[in-house]
Amino acid sequence: MTARRPRTAPRVGAGLLLAGLLAACTASSGTPDPQPPATPERPSAATRAPGGPTVLDSRDPVELAARASAVAWERSPVAVTVVQGDDGALGRAGDLAAELVVPLLVVPEAGIGPSAPAASGSPAAALAAELTRLGVTHVLHVGRPVPALAGVAVVTGPAQLPAFDRAEPQPDLTALSASRAARAEAAAPALASLAAAGAGTIALQARDPRIHPGDVDALAGRPVAGLVGVGAGFAPAARFTERVQAAATGVQLPGGGQTIFHDKRYVALYGSPVTAALGVLGEQGPAASARRAAKVAATYEPFTDDRVVPAFEIIATVASGSAGGDGDYSREWGVDTLRPLVDEAAERGILVILDLQPGRADFLSQAERYEELLLEPHVGLALDPEWRLAPDEVHLEQIGSVDVAEVNATLAWLGELTEANDLPQKMVLLHQFRTSMIRDREDLDLSHDSLAVLVQMDGDGTLGQKLATWRALLADAPEGLRFGWKNFYDEDEPTPTPEQTFAVRPTPWWVSYQ
Numbered sequence: 001m002t003a004r005r006p007r008t009a010p011r012v013g014a015g016l017l018l019a020g021l022l023a024a025c026t027a028s029s030g031t032p033d034p035q036p037p038a039t040p041e042r043p044s045a046a047t048r049a050p051g052g053p054t055v056l057d058s059r060d061p062v063e064l065a066a067r068a069s070a071v072a073w074e075r076s077p078v079a080v081t082v083v084q085g086d087d088g089a090l091g092r093a094g095d096l097a098a099e100l101v102v103p104l105l106v107v108p109e110a111g112i113g114p115s116a117p118a119a120s121g122s123p124a125a126a127l128a129a130e131l132t133r134l135g136v137t138h139v140l141h142v143g144r145p146v147p148a149l150a151g152v153a154v155v156t157g158p159a160q161l162p163a164f165d166r167a168e169p170q171p172d173l174t175a176l177s178a179s180r181a182a183r184a185e186a187a188a189p190a191l192a193s194l195a196a197a198g199a200g201t202i203a204l205q206a207r208d209p210r211i212h213p214g215d216v217d218a219l220a221g222r223p224v225a226g227l228v229g230v231g232a233g234f235a236p237a238a239r240f241t242e243r244v245q246a247a248a249t250g251v252q253l254p255g256g257g258q259t260i261f262h263d264k265r266y267v268a269l270y271g272s273p274v275t276a277a278l279g280v281l282g283e284q285g286p287a288a289s290a291r292r293a294a295k296v297a298a299t300y301e302p303f304t305d306d307r308v309v310p311a312f313e314i315i316a317t318v319a320s321g322s323a324g325g326d327g328d329y330s331r332e333w334g335v336d337t338l339r340p341l342v343d344e345a346a347e348r349g350i351l352v353i354l355d356l357q358p359g360r361a362d363f364l365s366q367a368e369r370y371e372e373l374l375l376e377p378h379v380g381l382a383l384d385p386e387w388r389l390a391p392d393e394v395h396l397e398q399i400g401s402v403d404v405a406e407v408n409a410t411l412a413w414l415g416e417l418t419e420a421n422d423l424p425q426k427m428v429l430l431h432q433f434r435t436s437m438i439r440d441r442e443d444l445d446l447s448h449d450s451l452a453v454l455v456q457m458d459g460d461g462t463l464g465q466k467l468a469t470w471r472a473l474l475a476d477a478p479e480g481l482r483f484g485w486k487n488f489y490d491e492d493e494p495t496p497t498p499e500q501t502f503a504v505r506p507t508p509w510w511v512s513y514q
Contacts, residue, residue: 043137044165045076045102047197050172050226053244057235061186062106062123064230066130068190069103071228072173072197073134077164079103080196081139081146081154082189089143094192096140096158101167103134104193111147138162169198172226174219176244178207178233187231194228207233209247210258210424220250239449245422246450251377254349255309258424260380260452261482261509265304266351267297268311270486270514273341274333278315279514280489286344293350296513303502311351313429313512314341317366319357319387319395329359329389335372342373352379353429357387359395363402363410374417380427381414383407385437386458401437408445415448425452429484429510433458433469446480454510456484460491463500470504484510 048071056067062084069079080097082089084106097104105127112124131152138153138161139146146154155161175194177187191201202219205212209219219227227244234240246258255264269289271279281289293310300308317332324331338354345352354373356366363383373379385402387395411428418426432438432455446453455477459469466485474483485508487495501511 042163042165043077043135045078045167046074047072047101047167047170048074049170050223052225053227053229053237053241055229055234055237055240056187056190057229057232058123059186059232060123061189062108063126064187064190065104065106065193066123066126068175068193068228068230069105069130069134072170072194072199073103073167076102076134076167077137078161079105079131079134079136079139081105081107081141081149083107083144083146084109086143087185087188090188090192093142093189094195096142097192097196100140100158100161101169101196101198103130104189104196105130105139106189107141107146107149109147111149167197170226171198172223173197173199174222174227175199175201176209176227176229176234177201177203178231190230194230199226199228208243208259210243211262213252213256216247216250216252216258219244219247222248224248242419242449246424249422251424253424254311254345254351254378255307260425260427263306264309265300265306265508266309266311266484266510267293267300268313268351268353268510268512269293269296270313270315270355270512272315272318272333273337278318281312281314281341286340289341290344290348290350294348299498300502300511303499304507309349309351311353311510311512312341312345313353313355313382314338315357316354316370317356317358317361319359321395326361328361329395330357330361330366330387332366332369335370338370338373342376342379346376346378350378351427352376353382353427354379355382355384355429355431357384359387360389360391360393362406363388364406364413367410367414371417374414374426375421375423377424380429381410382429382431382456383410384431386431386433399434399437401439404438404440404443407438408443411445411448411451411453415450418450423450425450427451427510428453430455431458432456432473435472442476442478444478444481446478452482454482454484456486456510456512458486460486460488462493463496466492466496467504474506482509484508484512486512486514488514 054071056064058064079102080093082093093104108124112128136152141154175191204215209215224245229240269281271281276282297308297310317330320329320331323329342352354370356363358366386400388400388402428451457470457473459466489495
């Protein structure tokens with residue numbers, strides 16, 4: 001018996017053949033294959049690279065959170081939200097934002113939408129604008145029910161969110177907050193939002209990050225472009241930038257921190273390394289001077305709660321009885337002559353002030369001679385108007401004087417030098433024992449954040465005479481001007497004790513011994 005073929009075999013073969021023929025005809029005709037329908041592009045979130053030091057200056061949590069989002073995110077289809085004042089939900093909301101790598105935003109109690117329109121410039125308007133800018137389609141809401149939130153879908157669980165590509169965190173971001181409770185509370189959502197973007201957070205002890213040694217240590221080496229000051233008190237932005245650039249160097253002044261005063265007072269030895277005739281600083285070598293300065297400073301410690309820092313006030317240019325080759329009646333010591341004392345001070349934690357007695361020269365031109373030393377973090381400047389002469393004057397025939405415009409020009413130069421090189425604050429000491437020595441002192445420019453200006457009372461004699469001079473100089477002083485005191489070993493009758501000196505009111509910030 002002959003085996004029969006399956007009845008379906010010819011049909012299958014014909015079908016395959018027909019398909020091949022159709023394919024050949026299609027290829028030869030040039031007609032393209034039909035394409036599958038396009039798949040919608042998957043939404044994605046993206047963080048922003050730091051664009052420079054930034055200040056988020058507001059006391060409103062809604063606005064702060066919206067502005068923090070604008071700093072840290074390029075886009076995000078999803079955001080986490082909480083209602084303003086729902087502090088109990090904030091921790092969970094922050095955890096979810098960090099898990100999803102999306103912004104955390106705060107919704108006003110009235111919400112936003114047709115029933116609660118956002119007034120132009122209001123925190124609600126800032127939130128609405130940020131939701132639009134990010135491209136948010138869904139919010140994951142935590143805590144109390146969200147009020148009106150027009151234009152987005154509100155869900156209460158992560159499983160209800162649409163699929164999206166997660167953002168990459170920005171490790172170079174650092175959020176800075178101030179320590180005061182009210183300020184920290186308003187900033188908390190913004191800080192959580194920045195943390196979700198990858199930012200570390202530093203709780204500063206003060207709004208000025210240069211003040212406390214611990215704050216300077218915490219900022220040392222941080223990428224400056226990624227520093228974000230969150231909350232009221234960090235503005236203006238230019239000042240914030242200058243401060244954090246200095247703090248990020250990690251360099252600290254004698255006594256700690258990068259600001260001159262705050263909780264520090266200074267006790268100095270005055271004189272020249274060239275001769276003992278000009279003051280006690282010249283009576284011994286650099287190492288012995290450092291030991292002596294530390295010993296004298298220690299005698300003041302029982303009479304103050306502040307740290308007492310030893311200092312050198314070094315005469316850099318000295319008034320001369322002869323005109324000299326340049327005709328200015330001032331002898332200028334070279335940098336190499338002053339360098340051993342300056343370097344010893346750096347090693348021993350001693351502040352240095354370079355004193356100028358310019359004669360017929362001006363303070364600015366003499367200060368510029370010592371730029372190399374003034375670039376050292378621990379070196380500041382003193383201007384001594386007693387030895388500033390008019391073109392037809394000579395020393396010891398009158399008391400010298402200076403117009404405040406010349407002082408201000410010197411301050412401006414030194415302030416710019418300090419800021420341009422990210423240096424700690426510098427002290428500028430103005431010698432004075434007569435009100436006429438600084439003309440128009442009420443116009444003294446104290447606006448330089450990089451400088452700390454102090455007037456030193458140079459009067460000698462009995463304690464009563466010195467106090468009378470002190471009171472005269474304090475009268476009508478510009479706001480913010482600090483004062484220092486000078487003791488003379490030979491001219492005072494007798495030299496005031498440390499207890500008597502610090503009993504003067506207001507307590508001197510600086511005491512110098514000649």
